[in-house]
Amino acid sequence: MNNRKKMLLTILMMLFLIFLSGIFIQQRIVNMLNKAAEHSVARQTEDLSMLAGERFRRFLTPLQTAATHLSEHEEDKDDMLKMLVQQNPQGQAGLIDFQHHTRGRSVSSKSFPRLQLAFHGNTVIDYNPDIGILLATPVSYGDNVRYVLYQIYPISMLPQLFALSDYDAFTHVIIQYHDGTLAVPYENYTTEDTRFWADETIQSGMREVHSRLERNKAAAVYTEGAEGKYFVFGADLPQTDFSLIGYMPWSAVAGQIMSIYQRVFFLFALMLILFACLSIYLLMAQTSVAETEELRQARLAADAANLAKSQFLANMSHEIRTPLNAISGMNEMILRQQVPGEVRQYANNIKSATTALLTIINEILDFSKIESGHMEIVDTDYQLTNVLREVCTLVGVRAQAKSLLFKIHVDPYLPNGLYGDAGRLRQILINLLNNAIKYTPSGSITLDISGQRKENTLYLQAAVTDTGIGIREEDKDRLFHVFERLDIKRNCQIEGTGLGLAITYRLLNMMHGSIKVDSTYGEGSVFTIELPQEVHSFDPVGVFSLSAQPDLDKVLEHQASFIAPDAQVLIVDDNEMNCFVASSLLKETQVQTVIAHSGAETMEALQKQRFHVVLLDYMMPGMDGVETLHKAKELPNIGSTRFIALTATAISGSREKFLMEGFDNYLSKPMTGDDLTNMLLRYLPQELIQHPLPAPAAAPIAAPSPAKTAEQASTTVAPPAPPLIDYKLGLTYCNNMQAVYDKILAMFNKQSSDKIAQLDNDLAAANWKDYRINIHALKSTALTIGCRSLNQKAKDQEQAVKDYLAETAPPDQQQQAMDYIQQHHANVMDLYRQVAELAGSPAQTG
Numbered sequence: 001m002n003n004r005k006k007m008l009l010t011i012l013m014m015l016f017l018i019f020l021s022g023i024f025i026q027q028r029i030v031n032m033l034n035k036a037a038e039h040s041v042a043r044q045t046e047d048l049s050m051l052a053g054e055r056f057r058r059f060l061t062p063l064q065t066a067a068t069h070l071s072e073h074e075e076d077k078d079d080m081l082k083m084l085v086q087q088n089p090q091g092q093a094g095l096i097d098f099q100h101h102t103r104g105r106s107v108s109s110k111s112f113p114r115l116q117l118a119f120h121g122n123t124v125i126d127y128n129p130d131i132g133i134l135l136a137t138p139v140s141y142g143d144n145v146r147y148v149l150y151q152i153y154p155i156s157m158l159p160q161l162f163a164l165s166d167y168d169a170f171t172h173v174i175i176q177y178h179d180g181t182l183a184v185p186y187e188n189y190t191t192e193d194t195r196f197w198a199d200e201t202i203q204s205g206m207r208e209v210h211s212r213l214e215r216n217k218a219a220a221v222y223t224e225g226a227e228g229k230y231f232v233f234g235a236d237l238p239q240t241d242f243s244l245i246g247y248m249p250w251s252a253v254a255g256q257i258m259s260i261y262q263r264v265f266f267l268f269a270l271m272l273i274l275f276a277c278l279s280i281y282l283l284m285a286q287t288s289v290a291e292t293e294e295l296r297q298a299r300l301a302a303d304a305a306n307l308a309k310s311q312f313l314a315n316m317s318h319e320i321r322t323p324l325n326a327i328s329g330m331n332e333m334i335l336r337q338q339v340p341g342e343v344r345q346y347a348n349n350i351k352s353a354t355t356a357l358l359t360i361i362n363e364i365l366d367f368s369k370i371e372s373g374h375m376e377i378v379d380t381d382y383q384l385t386n387v388l389r390e391v392c393t394l395v396g397v398r399a400q401a402k403s404l405l406f407k408i409h410v411d412p413y414l415p416n417g418l419y420g421d422a423g424r425l426r427q428i429l430i431n432l433l434n435n436a437i438k439y440t441p442s443g444s445i446t447l448d449i450s451g452q453r454k455e456n457t458l459y460l461q462a463a464v465t466d467t468g469i470g471i472r473e474e475d476k477d478r479l480f481h482v483f484e485r486l487d488i489k490r491n492c493q494i495e496g497t498g499l500g501l502a503i504t505y506r507l508l509n510m511m512h513g514s515i516k517v518d519s520t521y522g523e524g525s526v527f528t529i530e531l532p533q534e535v536h537s538f539d540p541v542g543v544f545s546l547s548a549q550p551d552l553d554k555v556l557e558h559q560a561s562f563i564a565p566d567a568q569v570l571i572v573d574d575n576e577m578n579c580f581v582a583s584s585l586l587k588e589t590q591v592q593t594v595i596a597h598s599g600a601e602t603m604e605a606l607q608k609q610r611f612h613v614v615l616l617d618y619m620m621p622g623m624d625g626v627e628t629l630h631k632a633k634e635l636p637n638i639g640s641t642r643f644i645a646l647t648a649t650a651i652s653g654s655r656e657k658f659l660m661e662g663f664d665n666y667l668s669k670p671m672t673g674d675d676l677t678n679m680l681l682r683y684l685p686q687e688l689i690q691h692p693l694p695a696p697a698a699a700p701i702a703a704p705s706p707a708k709t710a711e712q713a714s715t716t717v718a719p720p721a722p723p724l725i726d727y728k729l730g731l732t733y734c735n736n737m738q739a740v741y742d743k744i745l746a747m748f749n750k751q752s753s754d755k756i757a758q759l760d761n762d763l764a765a766a767n768w769k770d771y772r773i774n775i776h777a778l779k780s781t782a783l784t785i786g787c788r789s790l791n792q793k794a795k796d797q798e799q800a801v802k803d804y805l806a807e808t809a810p811p812d813q814q815q816q817a818m819d820y821i822q823q824h825h826a827n828v829m830d831l832y833r834q835v836a837e838l839a840g841s842p843a844q845t846g
């Protein structure tokens, strides 16, 4: 039984008890009130008996006065008798002497035995049921009684003379003789009344009255029977053989009782109402407590479910990320090799796909983060073109598979170096483009990228237009609702969850952006987003080309930012492939790597030798990463070893968790070679780090001298003397639009003298910050027009400036970098001039 039922039962029982006790109390009160009423009626009866006595005295007084007169004037006997009759015409007066000689109304002591007592000096009242009432008083002469003066009131006159009917309308009083005979009935006494008095209940009441009269002057008893509710009462009439009995209906007395009774009833009802209110309140409180409890339980269940979901997502993400790590690592290794162009193309596609897959995994996690309010917007520097390429590569394949024309228009003058959450932007664009593809059976999809710049903010606009099924006007409001899918009848074949737009909408909100939809049902839709992004580099995007992969035909040039041949790194991962990937990616840094596949092997390795950095997989069978770390930390001489967690789980709060556990940092799988080397650069002892200078064409085995590097660079770039500008390449960057390409070449030519002057000035003024920005711009514009050699030289130069500006660079390396910049500047500028000149001659481009 639940608490609510228990509570209800308790309240019902309480109500029942209150009801029972109410009845009991009511009974008690009624009894008490009746007792009180009996007392009050008894007192009234006493008054009545006094009244009755008074009646008799009223008739006795003239008799006694006459007797007094006669005792002095014996001769006035007849006059007195006459006078008495005059005064009380109903009473027949008479005088009797010892010899029983009577004068006036005759009388005999037989009829009235108490008459004798009058001869003994007593005033007497006697009754004869056949004759009536006799009032007699002695007439004394000296000490002797000579006569008795009396008056007889006949039976018929008694009620009129002695009845107490004028007492009140409800009280019926009878005067009884001591033998129980009815002496003076009340007026209108009928056989009905005889029957009433004969009723057993009344009789027993009267018996009780008489028994009480033995102790009291007057008594009253409450009776309740067939005749109804009554008080019967009685009292002896003093100095007579008469007594008074009577009754009054209970209701006549109940006037007072009722008012008390009503008050008690009212109080009791009030108590009941209060109790009912209290019960309802308690019940509600109990219900609300129960509900709160239910809610608490539900919340606990929801929390548990949410935890399970997070756990599931984390596990799933781990399961997918682990093989993905291997795929992307292996792929990176392929891209670092000299492989045929076709293979390189495939590898590049794998790279795009793994990036996209990783994004999708992250999106799944994102949804749970948005739901739980843990979504974070992480702003970083990014290149708009990179994001667009990634998006378009992924989406392009899908569009192609559906035979849809995919058109991309990117405003070439948009600044390329933006600051914002590139991952989220990519996610939003992919979502809108995927929807466009999904809901367009035939025709085209167009992505228009434009924007308005206000000071340092670019209000980036992306419009995705399709020629698809369109959206009905009435459905537009529901577009951004979670799990809402529209036009289900038509779309039931299309896969979807109804989450994409909801996530997009929320993400845009979080990034202060907006989204709007224009659609004509049956014709197509346009989804337009606007997103404010900070501009960090005003380099223009240039002519955007989907097919143009800048380094597509070139070995992925990967030069280690440092080497550390003496560094000892322990790689721990239960997955053999992951160990291989990590050690392969680290090869270029020449660090010494040892591999362990479990916590136990890790402990063994750590006991054997000292490591500068341990890359420790977080999730391992047996001893996991955390346990291994804790154990390892107990080893002697471990203080200087840095521990980096390798995790495939990247849910919100991971970083804090790892730091709290005692890791120095963490790397999220799949990690790139750069991620790994940057992490090592940060945690390896500085004295072990050697910074090689950029060596574009040679594998950086050891730090080469600047002179040698320059030589290598020039030989790599010059022979076998490829054309200075690769027009084919330039055209592809312009989506094969000749007019656009010509315009770009002209612009390049036109700007060159100013740019060269700027760079010369920056060099002369040692303004390395601006120099770096300008040479960086030259690097990308050179490639955009199709000049790889200038692009490469500018890139080398930029790297040298970066090395020079690097805070961690030791002075001798800074000097090397500076020498490199100085030596190569003129060279680069010369090349720039040559290329600009060539670009300025339109004949070349045909």
Ligand code: ADP
Pocket: 435, 436, 438, 439, 466, 468, 469, 470, 471, 479, 484, 485, 486, 487, 491, 495, 496, 497, 498, 499, 500, 501, 502, 525
């Ligand atoms: P999903 O596509 O997974 O169903 P979304 O949240 O991305 O979920 O979209 C919600 C609904 O909006 C879709 O089910 C579809 O009915 C409608 N919709 C979205 N994009 C388009 C579009 N480009 N053309 C027509 N309908 C669309």
